[in-house]
Each structure stands twice: as structure tokens, then as C-alpha cells.
Amino acid sequence: MIDLYQKTRHCRGCSHPSSGLKEMIHMNPMPPAGPLNSSQEIALKIAKIPLTLLQCQNCGLVQVQEILNPHFQIDQTPLPTSQFKGLVSHYTEFANLLSERYELNKNVHLIEIGSNDGLFLSSLPDSWNKLGIDFESPGSLPTNEKTQWIRDPLTKALIDKFHIDGWAHVVCLTNALRNTEEARLFFNTASLLLIEGGEFWIEEPSLDLLLVDEQWDLLNHSQANFWTLASLQSCLDPIGLEYVESFIPSYNTNVQRHVFRKGVPVLCENSFEGISPHLLRIKAAYEKRFDSLPVQKTLEARRMGKKIAAISASRRTQVYLNQIQILPIEYIIDEIPQRQNHWIPGRGIPVVPPDFLKKYPVDFLMVSHASELEGYKEHFPDFKGEWIARFGS
Numbered sequence: 001m002i003d004l005y006q007k008t009r010h011c012r013g014c015s016h017p018s019s020g021l022k023e024m025i026h027m028n029p030m031p032p033a034g035p036l037n038s039s040q041e042i043a044l045k046i047a048k049i050p051l052t053l054l055q056c057q058n059c060g061l062v063q064v065q066e067i068l069n070p071h072f073q074i075d076q077t078p079l080p081t082s083q084f085k086g087l088v089s090h091y092t093e094f095a096n097l098l099s100e101r102y103e104l105n106k107n108v109h110l111i112e113i114g115s116n117d118g119l120f121l122s123s124l125p126d127s128w129n130k131l132g133i134d135f136e137s138p139g140s141l142p143t144n145e146k147t148q149w150i151r152d153p154l155t156k157a158l159i160d161k162f163h164i165d166g167w168a169h170v171v172c173l174t175n176a177l178r179n180t181e182e183a184r185l186f187f188n189t190a191s192l193l194l195i196e197g198g199e200f201w202i203e204e205p206s207l208d209l210l211l212v213d214e215q216w217d218l219l220n221h222s223q224a225n226f227w228t229l230a231s232l233q234s235c236l237d238p239i240g241l242e243y244v245e246s247f248i249p250s251y252n253t254n255v256q257r258h259v260f261r262k263g264v265p266v267l268c269e270n271s272f273e274g275i276s277p278h279l280l281r282i283k284a285a286y287e288k289r290f291d292s293l294p295v296q297k298t299l300e301a302r303r304m305g306k307k308i309a310a311i312s313a314s315r316r317t318q319v320y321l322n323q324i325q326i327l328p329i330e331y332i333i334d335e336i337p338q339r340q341n342h343w344i345p346g347r348g349i350p351v352v353p354p355d356f357l358k359k360y361p362v363d364f365l366m367v368s369h370a371s372e373l374e375g376y377k378e379h380f381p382d383f384k385g386e387w388i389a390r391f392g393s
């Protein structure tokens with residue numbers, strides 16, 4: 001029998017042995033969030049595994065201890081980025097930002113690592129020389145004299161083979177570090193692509209942002225690494241990539257874009273002894289989750305005989321409902337057809353289409369974060385009950 005998961009043996013950022021990894025938070029065993037189940041019976045019987053977040057005492061990277069065996073992971077094949085409407089606006093905005101920043105240099109050489117179906121590169125100016133490197137590229141990529149593609153993993157041997165050592169003025173890495181192992185070695189290889197003074201862009205979901213409102217339900221098994229600016233710096237400083245500045249994209253506020261510049265290696269001065277105080281806040285919020293206002297309000301509503309449904313069968317909803325098993329939820333509304341007529345793993349709560357609400361009305365609707373409320377209120381204008389946000393105010 002194959003093990004469901006393996007425990008992290010060394011830091012996934014700086015490769016230090018696991019003795020330097022300190023426990024930040026340990027959550028109750030739950031099914032890996034992501035895939036929904038096709039029957040309630042399966043959903044209630046599914047295997048549960050613990051979720052422990054560790055912080056490296058050397059580089060500060062927060063990482064999951066229980067790494068799912070690839071055999072049990074889903075979403076292995078990346079979908080073409082251009083299929084997602086939100087991502088088209090996101091990458092157009094990113095391309096505009098770069099065009100303005102480097103407009104004086106008409107002959108920019110830019111490399112994107114993890115170029116997917118080429119959506120981002122094709123949004124950049126036609127006059128630039130662009131190279132996409134992606135070993136699991138999902139779709140057909142348009143090639144022309146200014147745009148080239150390499151479908152292999154980035155290694156030193158690949159850089160030598162294609163003579164791209166010091167070729168690029170700009171290297172971009174978007175959403176590519178969630179599950180990277182030995183990140184510092186990877187950064188070291190990537191930095192070889194840059195000229196001296198060239199800029200390295202990293203766009204990644206940010207633990208710094210997740211910490212706002214202590215949104216502990218965003219922690220799950222599908223992402224192994226949770227980067228902060230400080231942990232990125234401690235992996236990049238020693239290889240000579242110096243921090244310049246950060247941006248928050250307008251279309252995806254859970255990610256941050258950081259710019260680093262290739263220069264001289266320095267010793268990182270960040271210290272990560274113990275667990276960072278801001279990380280302890282998330283642990284405290286998790287441990288006091290049963291006392292939180294949304295949970296108390298929901299339990300009180302149930303005592304009064306009221307009915308409660310939730311919106312979105314997302315990973316975070318699955319995490320939240322598995323960690324608070326006593327929360328009485330009738331059903332989950334989700335507009336994604338592939339999710340409907342499925343069940344929430346570990347809880348066996350049915351996932352239904354939005355029109356279900358008319359047939360089986362409830363008194364309360366629960367959403368993940370207060371910032372989503374306005375959008376959902378517009379989406380469900382006929383709902384006259386009360387809204388509950390799990391996080392934010």
C-alpha cells in the first residue's frame with residue numbers, strides 16, 4: 001500500500017535538515033482539500049491526515065509537514081491560463097506594468113519561467129525578445145522570431161545548451177513556488193539567466209496577506225510552501241538577488257509581486273528564531289475558532305431552529321467545515337457545474353447550483369470573507385435572510 005503522505009525531511013526553501021523546522025500550528029486531521037466526492041458515503045469515509053505548518057529557523061519559510069504522495073494529488077495537468085477570464089485581466093495588467101517600467105529599453109530580453117500557454121508573454125510588447133520555459137506547458141504556443149519556447153525543466157545544463165547564461169534583462173516567475181523543493185538552488189539556477197543589474201520578478205500567493213484577519217482556513221495540503229517577503233529575501237540575498245520593491249496586483253489581492261535585482265551576494269540579516277509573532281496570531285485564531293463570532297452566531301441560529309447554507313465549495317470552505325465539524329450547514333451553493341451534485345469530503349454536505357436556494361430557502365448564508373459580501377449580495381438579490389462572513393469585518 002502506498003502511504004498517503006510523507007513528512008518533510010529538510011527545509012523546502014534553504015534545504016537545511018528538518019531539525020531546523022519548528023512547529024507553528026498543528027491542525028486536526030482532515031481530507032486533503034480540493035477534490036469533491038461523488039457520493040455522501042465516500043465523503044464521510046474518506047481518509048483524513050493531519051496538517052502541520054512548520055517554520056524554518058534558518059530561512060523563515062513556512063511549509064507543510066505532511067506532503068501528499070503525488071499519487072493522491074489532483075490537478076496534475078495545468079489548465080491553459082487563457083481559459084480563466086480573471087487571469088487575462090491579471091496578466092494584461094502585469095504586462096502593462098513591465099512595459100512602462102522598461103519602456104526606454106526597446107530591446108528587452110525577457111524570460112518567463114512557467115510560461116503555461118503563453119498568455120503573459122503574448123501580452124508584452126511585440127518588439128521585445130521573449131522566451132518561455134515550461135516543461136509542462138498545456139497548449140499550443142505561438143512562435144515567431146521574437147518569441148521562443150523551451151519545454152524542459154530549468155537546469156544549468158539547459159542554460160548551457162541554449163546559451164542563455166546572462167541573456168535576460170528581466171526574468172519572471174508567476175505562481176511557481178507553491179510546491180517547489182530546494183527553492184534556493186532553483187533561484188540560483190534562475191539567476192544565471194540574468195545580466196548584472198537585471199531584474200527578477202516573483203509573483204506568489206503571500207502569507208503576509210493571508211495573515212490579515214488571521215485566515216487560517218487558507219492553509220491546506222495542496223500548497224506546500226507559504227512564502228513571506230522575509231523568507232524570500234533570506235533565500236535570495238545569499239545568491240545576489242537584492243530586494244527592490246513590491247506591488248499588489250489589482251485583480252488578485254491574495255498575491256504579491258516582488259522585484260529583486262541581480263548584484264552582489266550578501267548575508268541575509270533576517271532572524272527566524274522561534275516562531276514569528278505574526279504567525280503565532282494565526283495559531284491563536286485557529287485555537288480559539290469555536291469562540292469566534294461567526295461560529296457562535298451560526299450555533300445560536302441553529303438553536304433557534306434556523307437554517308444555514310454556505311457559498312462556494314472552495315478549498316478554504318472545506319478546511320473550515322472540517323476543522324469546525326459542529327457547524328450545521330444544510331448545503332453549499334456553487335456556480336461551477338463540475339462541483340455541483342458532489343459532496344464535501346469529510347463532512348458529506350451536498351454541493352448544489354445557485355437556484356437551489358429558491359426551492360430550499362435558508363435563513364443565513366455564509367461566505368469566506370467580508371470583502372466578498374457586496375458581490376454576493378448582487379448575485380443573490382432575492383435572498384432576504386442574514387449574511388455571515390467567516391473572516392474580516
Ligand SMILES: [Zn+2]
Pocket residue numbers: 011012013014015016056057058059060061
Ligand atoms: Zn529554510
